Amino acid sequence: AQSVTQPDIHITVSEGASLELRCNYSYGATPYLFWYVQSPGQGLQLLLKYFSGDTLVQGIKGFEAEFKRSQSSFNLRKPSVHWSDAAEYFCAVLQGGSEKLVFGKGTKLTVNP
């Protein structure tokens, strides 16, 4: 079965610093991959998704992610973090042949001023 691992439970960065959140997936075929963000008390918002083609995907709010098949990774990046980016970030993979997303446990991002 597909699975997603987000190795970092909590990351703290300073405002203006660069950010990389790690995501590793387990899936035999080409995966459909997603990154979502959840602000406190809110639902999840889609940042970006990858299905095929260009392995560097641009999303909303200045985020991007790179699909690396050789590493089974789909890391999320942002060149310069803003205080409003503080939230929890979830990576997800679509379970083959279904409409179910399998989510990682999430990475909580704290941004220091």
Next chain:
Amino acid sequence: GAGVSQSPSNKVTEKGKDVELRCDPISGHTALYWYRQSLGQGLEFLIYFQGNSAPDKSGLPSDRFSAERTGGSVSTLTIQRTQQEDSAVYLCASSLVTVLRGYTFGSGTRLTVV
């Protein structure tokens, strides 16, 4: 509506009581999903509705959980004889036909069983 609406936003119930959680998807979205978000378990798929097709109930954790979707729109998730381990945030999402277009999530219902 403009977004996925869930009610109530918070629910506290006594162990053993039944609860109903409501989800009103985005108008025109044919697909509707329920997930549960709990500490230590992350986000778990519960059930998926697509139009008039039979729902995918494979994620429901026990027969105390059930859901229906009336008229292809509003959905209700019912938990009977609630247990403390049912305490979680229940998230509803909808999408236009398929998840490949990305879900739109509601803000969730926080259920606390005391």
